Amino acid sequence: MAFRDLVGQKEIKGRLNSMFEGEAAQSFLITGAPGIGKHTFGRELAKALMCDSSNGDGACGKCPSCTYFEAGTHPDYKTFEAAKGKKTIKIEDLRNGLISDIAVNPQISSRKVYLIDADKLADVSQNLLLKSLEEPPRGVAFILLCSDQSKLLDTILSRVTTLQLQPYSSDEVAEILRASGKCDGDEAKIRFCADFSAGIPGKALSLADDEDFASEREQIFDFVMRCPKMSVTDILTDEVEYWNNNSDKTDELLQLMQWTLGDVAMLLASPDKGQLKNADKADEIKRFISDVRGLTLINVSNAVNAVTDFAKGLKVNVSYDAACCSMLLKIHKELAR
Numbered sequence: 185m186a187f188r189d190l191v192g193q194k195e196i197k198g199r200l201n202s203m204f205e206g207e208a209a210q211s212f213l214i215t216g217a218p219g220i221g222k223h224t225f226g227r228e229l230a231k232a233l234m235c236d237s238s239n240g241d242g243a244c245g246k247c248p249s250c251t252y253f254e255a256g257t258h259p260d261y262k263t264f265e266a267a268k269g270k271k272t273i274k275i276e277d278l279r280n281g282l283i284s285d286i287a288v289n290p291q292i293s294s295r296k297v298y299l300i301d302a303d304k305l306a307d308v309s310q311n312l313l314l315k316s317l318e319e320p321p322r323g324v325a326f327i328l329l330c331s332d333q334s335k336l337l338d339t340i341l342s343r344v345t346t347l348q349l350q351p352y353s354s355d356e357v358a359e360i361l362r363a364s365g366k367c368d369g370d371e372a373k374i375r376f377c378a379d380f381s382a383g384i385p386g387k388a389l390s391l392a393d394d395e396d397f398a399s400e401r402e403q404i405f406d407f408v409m410r411c412p413k414m415s416v417t418d419i420l421t422d423e424v425e426y427w428n429n430n431s432d433k434t435d436e437l438l439q440l441m442q443w444t445l446g447d448v449a450m451l452l453a454s455p456d457k458g459q460l461k462n463a464d465k466a467d468e469i470k471r472f473i474s475d476v477r478g479l480t481l482i483n484v485s486n487a488v489n490a491v492t493d494f495a496k497g498l499k500v501n502v503s504y505d506a507a508c509c510s511m512l513l514k515i516h517k518e519l520a521r
């Protein structure tokens with residue numbers, strides 16, 4: 185794989201292209217939101233830094249170094265992450281695996297690479313790394329990965345070349361999902377997960393695998409479709425119970441509710457399918473609109489407002505139960521004509 189094979193991130197790839205045409209830097213920091221692909225970029229950069237015949241487009245993919253790297257057995261590549269359940273990387277691991285290893289010559293490549301999860305570096309570990317980052321011996325490169333730069337010492341930040349990953353377009357996330365094979369070619373699922381991820385491929389990939397998410401989506405969509413025929417009692421018992429039981433997923437549920445109501449508004453305003461979030465459910469939404477006589481855009485917009493009011497209420501510590509009842513009853517009032 186070369187840099188061009190990575191999806192999106194045009195600006196960073198451009199910078200890497202020109203860097204690898206000349207002398208590459210030795211200390212890098214790759215930043216961006218959790219799930220954005222820092223590790224994927226970090227690996228590709230590490231591979232290119234160690235490759236015998238890398239060029240502007242990164243690693244060649246064929247030399248002994250690339251072959252060892254792909255097999256996961258490259259002796260000149262070391263990664264440092266916190267052990268499972270631990271918040272930070274053990275300082276002894278850095279001392280033994282990095283500080284006392286740094287002067288040892290690489291075995292296969294002309295350079296060795298240390299890839300470090302810098303979100304897991306305590307201040308004392310950052311201080312330990314400072315000198316090495318400042319004057320890395322020839323033949324050594326560092327790649328730090330970090331979601332939250334504010335936790336890194338300024339002295340670290342001033343010694344690294346920073347590559348800031350940007351959120352992807354929905355089409356780019358869809359491309360990554362397709363390539364992963366996780367959705368079995370189900371385009372509706374690919375589009376839905378890609379849109380819902382808000383440009384974060386890691387989120388889209390985990391949503392694609394998450395059966396709970398699929399069932400939340402059905403639950404909320406189904407609620408809106410059935411809402412006009414539901415009784416107030418149904419809402420105050422079954423529906424409120426569902427929300428209470430899934431209160432840890434409130435952000436997702438609210439987003440799903442807004443999307444479903446948004447799709448109703450979209451088809452109400454113009455019957456052609458346009459940019460529906462639930463594109464695979466267009467027929468159901470159309471049937472809903474024709475069944476609920478007299479439904480107007482104002483009703484749907486009021487229902488959407490009830491959703492945003494709930495979100496606002498939670499921020500000022502209104503009781504969850506009360507805010508939830510109020511939202512569901514308002515939506516019901518608007519949809520039950």
Ligand SMILES: [Zn+2]
Nearest residue numbers: 235244247250
């Ligand atoms: Zn190579």
